[in-house]
Structure formats: structure tokens, C-alpha cells
Amino acid sequence: DQQVKQNSPSLSVQEGRISILNCDYTNSMFDYFLWYKKYPAEGPTFLISISSIKDKNEDGRFTVFLNKSAKHLSLHIVPSQPGDSAVYFCAASVNSGYALNFGKGTSLLVTP
Amino acid sequence: ETGVTQTPRHLVMGMTNKKSLKCEQHLGHNAMYWYKQSAKKPLELMFVYSLEERVENNSVPSRFSPECPNSSHLFLHLHTLQPEDSALYLCASSQDRINYGYTFGSGTRLTVV
Numbered sequence: 001d002q003q004v005k006q007n008s009p010s011l012s013v014q015e016g017r018i019s020i021l022n023c024d025y026t027n028s029m030f031d032y033f034l035w036y037k038k039y040p041a042e043g044p045t046f047l048i049s050i051s052s053i054k055d056k057n058e059d060g061r062f063t064v065f066l067n068k069s070a071k072h073l074s075l076h077i078v079p080s081q082p083g084d085s086a087v088y089f090c091a092a093s094v095n096s097g098y099a100l101n102f103g104k105g106t107s108l109l110v111t112p
Numbered sequence: 113e114t115g116v117t118q119t120p121r122h123l124v125m126g127m128t129n130k131k132s133l134k135c136e137q138h139l140g141h142n143a144m145y146w147y148k149q150s151a152k153k154p155l156e157l158m159f160v161y162s163l164e165e166r167v168e169n170n171s172v173p174s175r176f177s178p179e180c181p182n183s184s185h186l187f188l189h190l191h192t193l194q195p196e197d198s199a200l201y202l203c204a205s206s207q208d209r210i211n212y213g214y215t216f217g218s219g220t221r222l223t224v225v
Contacts, residue, residue, distance in 0.1 A: 002154065034213055043116070043202055043216030044155075089155070098143060098206075099168055100214070102155040 003027045004092050006103035013110050019077040021106050023090030026071065030092040034100065035064060035075045038087045047088075048075070080110045115139065118203050118217035126225055127193060133220045135186040135203030142207060143167075144186040145214065146178060149200040161186060193224045 005024045013019045021035075031052040036044035050057040050064045050073070057064050063076045077084055087107045091100040116137045125131050137144065146158040160168035161180040175197075177189040186203055200221050204214035 004154065036213070036216075041218065043118075043204070043218045044214075045216065046213030049213060098145070098160045098162065099157050099170075100155075101157075104152065104154045 001026075002103075003030075004090055004101045004103040006088075006090055006106050008106050009104070010107040010109070013080045013108065015082055015110055015112050016079045019075075019080045019084065019108055019110065021075040021077075021088050021090075021108065023073045023075075023103055024071060025073075025092050025101075027092070027094070027101075028071065029094045030101075031095060032093045033064070033066060033073050034091045034093075035062075036089040036091060036102075037084075038089065038105070044089055077108075080108075082110050082112055084108060085110045116203055116205055116215050116217035118201075118220050120220060121218065122221045122223075124223045124225060125190065125193065127195070129193075130189070130191040132190065133188040133201055133203075133222075135188075135217055137184055137186075137203075137205040137215070139205055139215060140207070141205035141215070142183050143205060144180060144183070145204040145206075146186065146188050147202040147204065147216075149202060149219070151199075155202065158188075190222075193222075195224050198223045 034049040035047040037047045038044040066073045087105040089105045090103040119134045143162045147155045149155045158172045159178040179187040200219045202219045203217040206214045
């Protein structure tokens with residue numbers, strides 16, 4: 001049973017606008033959440049993370065929001081750039097352990 | 113060389129073959145992982161090694177056999193695979209648990225014929 005869900009397989013955004021990628025989870029024991037970015041023919045790279053004790057974490061153009069009551073997190077990219085075009089994976093863990101549960105990913109296309 | 117390196121990048125093998133995937137990390141991390149990514153599925157954790165000891169094994173068939181001889185190297189030995197085992201196999205490493213995220217390799221694209 002999939003515990004981390006990214007319900008939008010793809011998203012297209014114009015350069016300069018905001019990209020919002022969404023992720024839902026079912027396991028209330030998850031306490032650490034991460035976003036990864038993946039280009040074709042490369043492994044995923046760590047982007048940003050958030051602990052369940054916070055509801056927002058910001059790093060440059062990237063902000064992750066966590067809504068624990070809704071079991072929902074989102075990644076905001078502002079402003080979006082063509083180089084942001086990639087597949088974005090949401091992941092979660094229990095007790096900040098070793099194992100990560102991944103979503104299926106959302107393919108973001110930023111058009112000029 | 114830095115980061116996590118996986119070899120080979122591509123592998124085609126028959127169902128009766130025996131092959132091995134290799135992963136090497138140059139980051140000084142103490143945990144290493146094998147993940148499988150099949151088409152239209154999320155990444156699935158296969159094995160976790162911490163300080164060269166296996167700490168997680170997610171009900172992976174015995175035709176997949178991991179080996180971690182030291183904290184920098186991880187192998188996945190393959191034998192008598194099935195066509196449905198065709199996937200992208202990703203190795204990752206981390207320092208302790210995942211608080212700072214994994215560093216992934218580029219993966220091995222495996223095709224079983």
C-alpha cells in the first residue's frame with residue numbers, strides 16, 4: 001500500500017511563475033519529509049527537507065510547507081526557471097530512520 | 113572521484129546469468145542502500161547497510177543478494193532473475209540516518225531477457 005502519494009504525474013509552468021508540487025501521505029508516524037529532484041540519466045538529488053515539528057522550511061527559491069492535520073506537504077518554487085524542469089519526488093520517514101518512502105514523482109516542465 | 117558511483121550504467125542479462133552491480137561512495141558516509149525503481153512505481157527500498165551490517169531487508173527475493181565488504185562499497189549480486197526484475201537499480205549513501213538526505217548514484221539500468 002502506497003503511503004506517499006503524488007497525484008499529479010506532470011505539471012507545466014511558465015518561466016518566472018510559481019511551481020507548486022503536492023504530496024499526500026497516509027502514515028501519521030512519518031516525522032521527516034524530503035524532496036528530491038531527478039534529471040534523466042541521473043540519480044535523484046536531495047533538494048530540501050522538513051521536520052514534523054515545523055510547518056515551513058525555506059532554501060532560496062524553494063520552500064516546503066507541511067500541513068500535518070491534512071497529511072499534506074507541498075514544494076513551492078519561485079520563480080521557476082527552465083533548469084528546474086525535472087522529476088520531483090516526495091519522500092517520508094518514520095523516526096528519521098534509514099528508510100525513505102517515496103512517491104511516484106511529478107514531472108515538472110518549465111517553459112520559457 | 114567524489115559522490116556515489118555505480119557500475120555498470122547499463123546491463124543486459126539472461127535469466128540464467130549471474131552478474132553483480134557495484135556501488136562505491138567517496139563521501140565518508142556510514143550507511144548505504146539499494147533501491148529499485150520500476151516503471152510507474154515509486155522507488156522501493158531493497159536493503160540498508162549501516163556500518164557494514166544489514167539493518168533492513170524489505171522482503172526481497174533471494175535471487176538478489178547484497179554484500180557490503182566495507183563502508184565505501186556495496187554490491188548487489190544477481191542470479192536467475194526474471195524479466196519483471198528489469199528496472200533501474202539505485203545505490204545511495206547517507207551519514208547516519210536520513211536527516212541530511214541520501215546521496216544517490218546514477219543507477220544501473222538492468223534488462224533481463
